[in-house]
Amino acid sequence: MTPRRICLAAVALFGLISVSAQAATIQVTIDNLVFVPAEVTAKVGDTVEWVNKDILAHTATAMNGDWNVVIAPKQTARLVVKKPGNVDYFCKYHPNMKGRVVVTP
């Protein structure tokens, strides 16, 4: 490797590290009408990702009205959290499904 290549590689690596330090993706799986884990913690700017393994459509609907994410069957949907606070959410189609996102500053 030439010094220039090493330098480029280092820059690329740094770039990756700084990006991942800035914003993380937190995954919630929906399996058999259950949000797993039921509670996740995210920082402002992080992405919460719902992976729906069911044959049914679900929603992640914030009880405070801040957001409403529809997750189609066998699909993934994402949300970037913008405000700190504890947000309880449920599925509009199956209100017996409940979860919580704790957003830290």
Added chain:
Amino acid sequence: MLVRLSAAIAAICLLTGAAYAQGAAKPTDPQIAHIAYTAGQLDIEAAKQALKISKNKEVKAFASDMVRDHTAVNKQALALVKKLKVTPEDNDTSRSLTKQADAKRAELNKLKGRAFDKAYVDNEVAYHKTVDSALESTLIPSANNAELKSLLQTGLKIFQGHEQHAEHVASELK
């Protein structure tokens, strides 16, 4: 009066379920598959009627949700019975559910506007409760095949979710 009557019919259905659970006449897997499929189809038919008659946005959205969910579940149920080489078998419980739903549809067909919306949603609450109880007390405990049992357990969670959803819509109509 009509609400009372459907509650009475629901009670009779529950009793039928209890009798099944105690006696030797426990439903077989082919019968259970037929009952579960029929319960979904009947809710789809009720929803199609609501989509035709209702003008209320929330009621129509609820009805669309019922069509979508029960269609998806019944598709999976059909795939399962095919895989298990089970032929769903008609039975007294399926027949009584169908008869009751036919009567309800005829009754709702005479209504319009708010009266229809209220009657449809109230019946959805009662209907889902009846099916929940049948699943819990009879169908799930009687199922022999593990995959059928697991599908019924998922079905129970869906029906319970729909019941809460229907209750929410009912409270908004008041």
